Amino acid sequence: MITLRRALLASCCSLALVLAACSSGSSGGSDGTKDANGTAATTSTTAAAKADPAYEEMGPDPVGTRTIALDDGRRVVVWYPAEAAAADAPKETFDIASLLSPELQAKISPDLRPQYEIDAHPGAKPAADGPYPVVLFSHGFAGFPEQSADLVTHLASWGFVVIAPDHVERSLSGLLGTAAKGVTPREDPEVLSASLDAVIADAKADGSPLGGLLDLDKVAVAGHSAGASAAYLTASSDDRVKAFIAYSVGTGRPDANGKVAERPVPDVPGMVMIGSADGIIEPSASQKVYEGMEPPKYLVEIADAGHLVFSDICLIGKDRGGLVQLTKDAGLDLGQDLLRLASDGCQADALDPAKAFPAIDHYSVAFLRYELGLDPEPVGLDAATAASFTTADVTFESDPG
Numbered sequence: 001m002i003t004l005r006r007a008l009l010a011s012c013c014s015l016a017l018v019l020a021a022c023s024s025g026s027s028g029g030s031d032g033t034k035d036a037n038g039t040a041a042t043t044s045t046t047a048a049a050k051a052d053p054a055y056e057e058m059g060p061d062p063v064g065t066r067t068i069a070l071d072d073g074r075r076v077v078v079w080y081p082a083e084a085a086a087a088d089a090p091k092e093t094f095d096i097a098s099l100l101s102p103e104l105q106a107k108i109s110p111d112l113r114p115q116y117e118i119d120a121h122p123g124a125k126p127a128a129d130g131p132y133p134v135v136l137f138s139h140g141f142a143g144f145p146e147q148s149a150d151l152v153t154h155l156a157s158w159g160f161v162v163i164a165p166d167h168v169e170r171s172l173s174g175l176l177g178t179a180a181k182g183v184t185p186r187e188d189p190e191v192l193s194a195s196l197d198a199v200i201a202d203a204k205a206d207g208s209p210l211g212g213l214l215d216l217d218k219v220a221v222a223g224h225s226a227g228a229s230a231a232y233l234t235a236s237s238d239d240r241v242k243a244f245i246a247y248s249v250g251t252g253r254p255d256a257n258g259k260v261a262e263r264p265v266p267d268v269p270g271m272v273m274i275g276s277a278d279g280i281i282e283p284s285a286s287q288k289v290y291e292g293m294e295p296p297k298y299l300v301e302i303a304d305a306g307h308l309v310f311s312d313i314c315l316i317g318k319d320r321g322g323l324v325q326l327t328k329d330a331g332l333d334l335g336q337d338l339l340r341l342a343s344d345g346c347q348a349d350a351l352d353p354a355k356a357f358p359a360i361d362h363y364s365v366a367f368l369r370y371e372l373g374l375d376p377e378p379v380g381l382d383a384a385t386a387a388s389f390t391t392a393d394v395t396f397e398s399d400p401g
Contacts, residue, residue: 051384055365056358059157062086064124066209068202072183075166076195077145079120079156080213081132086124091117094146096316096323099173108329114317118149120156126209129159133218133372134199136192136234136241137164138227140248140311142172142342147311148224154361160368161213165195170226188230189237192221196240216240218372222364224248224310225281232289235266243371245271245364247310248281249289269371271298273360275305277351279344295401296371298381300363302356303393306345309353310360314346322346355391362389363396 064082067075097105097113135155139147145164152162168174169185186194196219203210220243223231228249235244249272252260272290274283283301290299308314317323324343345353362380369375386396 051380051382051388053358053362053385053388054380055158055369056362056389058119058154059159059365061127061157061159062124063120063153063156064126064209065092065118065120065122066202068198070165070191070194070198073181074168074179074183074191075145076198077164077166078199078210079152079162079164080210081127081129081156081159081161082121082124083127086121089121089124092120092122093117094149094316096144097326099144099176099178101176101178104176104332107331108326112320112326112329114320114323114326116146116149116312116316118146119153120149123209126211126213130213131215132159132161132213133215133220133368133374134196135160135162135368136196136219136221136231137162138188138192138221138223138230138234139164139167139171140223140225140227141170142175143224143227143311143313144172147313149312150357151310151361151364154357155365155368158365158369159374161199161210163195163199165191167191167227167230187233188227189234192230192234193238193240196238218242218374220244220368220372222247225250225307228281232266232270233263235268235270236264241266241268243269243271243368245273245367246286246289247273247360248275248278248286248307250281250285251288265292265294267294269296269298269367270294271300271363271367273310273363274299274301275307275309275345275351275356276301276303277305277345278307279340280307290397295399297399297401298363298367299397300359300386301395302351302359303395304349304351305353305356305392306347306350308343308345309351309356312353314343314353351392359386359389359392359394 061081064080064086066078094116095113097108137152145166155162168179168183173179202208203214219240221231221234221241222245224247228246231244232246235241254260270293272286274286276283317326366379366381370378370381383396386394
């Protein structure tokens with residue numbers, strides 16, 4: 001069994017049925033200051049003075065988890081801060097093969113089904129210090145709510161309630177036809193907003209562990225790949241959202257004529273994260289999105305990291321050949337294009353995602369805590385902190401406005 005704790009996230013290499021629309025480039029690092037023209041000043045983070053990344057380790061709270069359903073049947077997974085006693089309770093175990101149809105599951109020997117242990121405790125009693133800020137999380141194309149388990153549980157351990165719906169229109173289970181049946185397709189922002197509404201309703205029900213946990217004055221949205229675009233759009237469409245994070249965000253999908261529709265620029269603080277070796281969403285596309293955003297805005301780039309660095313997908317079933325082998329065992333023919341896209345970042349020459357997690361986790365927490373008002377001053381939201389990570393080369397840029 002593979003554990004999600006960072007101590008055991010020692011290696012990676014495998015597939016993920018996660019892909020998305022594309023674009024490309026790179027970015028520089030900045031100390032957050034501006035030059036005489038008002039442009040964010042860029043510096044080399046490797047030369048900057050080091051500072052402690054306060055949020056790279058798991059936070060003080062154990063994490064509870066609960067799954068509910070929208071009115072159309074799709075899954076919504078919630079992670080939340082739990083009471084201290086939850087640390088002794090059984091942890092969540094995710095079986096990626098459960099997303100396959102019963103017929104395909106029958107083709108996989110039980111001893112070949114990778115069980116991925118997530119650092120969360122189903123049904124745990126919530127911590128007593130709520131209410132807590134809320135983060136909506138949108139998975140990538142052919143992904144699933146648990147795909148970025150390290151990130152979402154890390155956020156919950158630092159005092160956030162994370163809500164992750166199954167976008168069945170583009171999720172793995174939806175594409176395989178094993179998600180909720182007869183679901184009327186919805187646009188991503190509608191799914192995210194409806195998920196927040198559903199969790200609010202659930203929190204009001206008798207006996208719900210989510211009762212009293214939600215601080216609806218502090219709502220953010222985050223997402224990876226196709227989910228990053230969903231987060232970007234939701235930050236404009238839902239006025240409850242006060243900040244957003246886009247991991248590997250593209251400029252949008254072209255239509256049949258090759259034109260990409262313009263989309264509104266969110267008027268709330270935003271952060272973009274890039275893997276410099278991303279072969280699915282070109283880094284220059286993410287850079288372009290960042291440049292078009294309104295301040296305050298932040299950019300984090302991780303050298304040599306591929307597309308899946310912002311997920312746990314390269315780690316699931318790694319010791320048994322990963323998800324690529326799982327699909328072969330199930331008799332699925334993914335095709336070369338999908339295999340290439342679905343393994344981007346899991347290759348031997350890519351940065352091990354586990355080595356990038358400390359930087360991803362720290363900057364995500366630092367940004368959300370500051371921009372949602374939990375930290376009165378930025379904590380480690382600077383280039384000096386980027387220079388402190390020893391397992392990944394990280395650059396940081398910001399424009400405070």
